Amino acid sequence: MSTTTTQSVAATAQAPARRRTKARIHPFLFVLPSVVMLVLLLVLPIGQAFIDSLRVDGSWSFDNYVRAIRRDHLARIAIKHTFIFAAVSVAGQYLIGFAVALLLNERLPARGLIRVLFIVPWMFPAVVPGIVWRWMFDGLYGVINEVLYRIGYYAETDPPIAWLGQTSTALPATIVANIWRGFPFIMVLLLAGLQAVNSELYEAAAVDGANVWRRFWDITLPAMLGISYVALLLAWIGSFMNFAIVQVMTAGGPANSSEVFATLIYKNAFLYADANYAATLGIILLALLMIPGALYVRSTLNKGHA
Amino acid sequence: MPKGVTRRDLLKTGAAAAAGAAVAAGAALVPNAASAAPSPRRAPYVRRQETVTLRFMTHNTLEKPAGDVLKEMIAEFEAENPNIKIQLDEVPNADVLTKLTAYAEGNDLPDIIDGQFGLSSFISLNAALDITDRIDAEGLRDSFIPVALQAAMDSEGRILGMPLYTGTDALYYRIDHFEEAGLDPNSPPRTWDELVEVAKALTNPRAGRYGFGMYGKTHTQRVIHFMQNNGPDGEMLRLDRESGIWTILCNSPDSIGAVQYLVDLALVHKVVPPNVVEMDYPANVSAFAGGNISMLTTGPWGAQTFIGTNPELEGKFAVAIHPTPDGSTPKLRQGSLVYAIGRTTKYPDEAFKFLKWIAHDRQSYFAAKAGYGPTTKAALEDPAIAEDPFLSVFLEQSLTAVVEPYEVELPEWNRIKDLFDPEWQAALIGDKDVTTAMNTAAQHFKDVLGDRAELKYPVS
Structure with a gap:
């Protein structure tokens, strides 16, 4: 017991x-x-x-990093192009995304359908917009040249513009394609942010006599700062590591004028059979992406604690 | 657990599965028919003939008509060798090197590998099995055309594959365009000056038509054809076999002269499409087949590729000897497509048998049916090939053709080619003068090759 x-x-x-x-x-x-x-x-x-x-000819060394930073002229060109590509893309994506989000936040007929249509570019894998824009920019058969010709931008006797065949226009053309593909993502984020803004604030401001611009500047913009920060960070990361659009449209050419870091890594890994150097460039890219990545994680954690 | 199924049922199933697995594991060793009857003596066991599946990495099956011919040959091979199955691993032309690199890095090489990017890609990836002994054991060495087999040999003379087809570049031209422009289609241009004049006569930008097509984006190694015929130092690189040193020649006066000639076609005479640096091989084929360009240099495979792109083109184009500065017999690089046995294959005997079948035994059939340049001496004598109006031009050119050592033996060739391309493109669109561009390319070559190369001409 x-x-x-x-x-x-x-x-x-x-x-x-x-x-x-x-x-x-x-x-x-x-x-x-x-x-x-x-x-x-x-x-x-x-x-x-x-x-x-860290492997160079069978031994351990930082030589691949020294090579990438000091000796490889293509790496320097590619990093410069990558920053330009990302900065202009993000700016374009944000401005267009914000404008479209504001538009779609209004009471429009068939608003749901229009919202879906605007998201379409983002739904495709990046290769698809790359192919579409490559043909649109094609010097011989491209629709953009055809439109320019029809509106009288150049005469019938002028040679067509080789958008992807000139060093001055190849990188901008890939940026246009990337903006087209990426703005819906920002639009969706900002639209969600806009819908979360308390409508009573707008009503109160209207009663106080604030015009559209004042309401945007004093209510909308401050309310969108947090979501904009996240959207810009994610867009920057996406554009900075972009490979498919550039590879499909120009493969980094002509004359390396649109070479970005991701295409350079691909070439070293798969065309030159230099996997160790490609790994080095990949680690450098990762290090560069960790800055916006860390900022994004910090902002997410802050929200979690709030 | 599903209703009605007991633990005992599961145990039984497991036991049955285990027994099945045991049977399957021992399936290769089965008693012969005699053992079925009771016998005081243990029945002798014989190995049941295993079916071997060979992975065949190829871009050719995606082409017309070569793909159909190759598939026919595979079916014949499988019928004659019922214990060998061929599993196609089809890779688009442009992706062959990417896929091969991924396979090599992943230690997953197919049994037969595609050498679309030249033997140097096999060497740099250590991807191909040395088949020298097998070739010699079967007495095949002398049955190949020497210049074709050379494309499969590394610097130490080891044979790493077999050539499926070979060829130089010749000049294709549109007969209908010649007639429309009032030119005699039986007198294609032979000299560089004639090429300019004929191209000018054929060019009509309003109609979207340009006299000559050039490779500005990829396949820029075709520039070499022009370099080689512009003087003794017209070359990319030259190998001194004794010292093993490469002499850099892309900035020699002969090479620069050749590149200047091509750049002038684009910038001065304006007889090539204005988007020339967007033009890769498929774009040029489409432009020729679609009537946007009237002349184009490519290999023997071009004829069928054009017809495959535009069936209405049959009979509307012809092929002529590659133009040279003075109309003399051209000296051209010979390009060969080499297939090899993947270094890690488990079935080297079967793989060799199949490779020999497509590249050697059935070579005449393949070359004649697909319209590709033959690689064996027997195929050369085949009337279907010798009397073919297109192939005969290529065969004539092949008598003076050469295999460029750097395309075969230099592991860094793809990197060097990629360092040349931007400079060639910069010159082609007028961003750099030709001398500066070629000097820059030469310096890049030197940077990559280091002590293994020397500059013959100053780069500044």
């Missing part, structure tokens, strides 16, 4: 302890699959790439 009582008391005392242990373990179990996947698909490949980047 006494044994039974002792056992039951012990069991009663162990139950909360087991529950506490379970409570401590369960959260880790829930995130374990994600952690395993991250390690397998992200941490290990990046670690391998970093190790590869």
Whole structure:
């Protein structure tokens, strides 16, 4: 009898302890699959790439990094183009995305359908807009030259403009395609932000006699700062690592005038069989992307704590 | 657990599966028919003939009509060798090197690999199996045309593959365009000056027609054809076999003269499409087949490719000897498509058998049917090839053709080609003068090759 009582008391005392242990373990179990996947698909490949980047002719060295930073003229060209590509793309995507979001926030007929249509460019894999815009910009058969000719921009006897065949226009042409593809993403984010703004603020401002511009400047813009910050960071990351549009439209040409970092990595890895150097360039790209990445994570965590 | 299924049922199923697996594992070793009857002696076991599946990486099956011919040959091979199955791994022309690199890096090379980007790609990736002994054991070395087999040999003389087809570039021209422009289609241009004059006569920008097509985006190695015929130092690189040193010649006066001639076609005479640096091989083929360009240099495969693109073109174009500065016999680089056996294949015997079948045994059939340049001596004598009006032009040119060592032996050739392209493009669109562009290219070559190369001409 006494044994039974002792056992039951012990069991009663162990139950909360087991529950506490379970409570401590369960959260880790829930995130374990994600952690395993991250390690397998992200941490290990990046670690391998970093190790590869330090291999030069069978020995360990930072020479690949020295080569990328000091000796490879193409790497310097590509990084400059990448910053231009990302900066202009993000600016264009943001301005157009914001304008369209404001438009679609108004009471328009068939507003739902119009919203869906505006998202279409973003729904395609990047290769598709690349192909579409490549043909639109084509010097011989492109619709853009045809339109310019029809509106009288150039005469019948003038040679057509080789948009993708000139060093001055190849990179801008790829930026146009990237803006077209990327603005719907920003539009969707900003539209969600606009819909979260309390309508009573606008009504109160209207009663106080504020015009459209004042309402935009004093209510809309401040309310959109947080979401704009996130949208700009994500757009920057997407544009900075863009590969498909540039590769499909120009492959970095002519004369390296549209070479970006991602196309240079591809060439080293797959055309020159220089995997270690490609890994080095990949690590450099990763390091450059970690800055906006860290800012994005910080802003997300701040929201979580708020 | 589904309703009605007990733990015992599952155990039974598991046992059955285990037994099945055991049977499957031992499937290669089965008793012969005699063993079915009771016998006091243990029945001798024989190996059942396994079916071997070979992965065949190729871009040719995606082409017309070569693809159909190749598939026919594969079907014949499988019928004759029922224990060997061919599994096609079809890769578009432009993606061959990307895919091959991925396979090599992933240690997943197909049994037969495609050398669309030249033997140097096999060498730089260490992707091909050395088949020298097999070639010699079967006495095949002398049955290939030497210049074709040379494209499959590395600097140490090892044979790393077999050429499926070969060819130089010749001048294709549109007969109908010549007639419309009042030119005699039986007198195609032979000299560079004639090429300019004829191209001018054919050019009509209003109609979207240009006299000559050039490769401004890819396949720029075709510039070499013009360099080679403009003097003794007209070349990209020259190998000194004794020292192993490459002499950089892309900035020699002969090479610069050749590039200047081509640049003038674009910028001075304006006889090439204004978007020339957008023009890769498919774009040029489309432009020729669609009537936007009237003359184009390409290999023997061009004829069928044009007809495949535009069937109405049959009979409307002809082929002529590649023009040279003075109309003399051209000296041209010989390009060959080499297939090799993947270095890691588990079935080298079967892979060799198949490779020999397509590249050697059935070579005459393939060359005649697909219209590609033959690689064996037997195919050369085949009347279907020797009397073909197109192929005969290429065969005539092949007598003086050469295999460029750098395209075969230099592992960095693809990088060097890619360093040449931007300079060639910059000259072609007038961003740089030709001398500056070629000097820059030469310096890039030197930077890549280091001590293995020397500059013969100053770069500044």
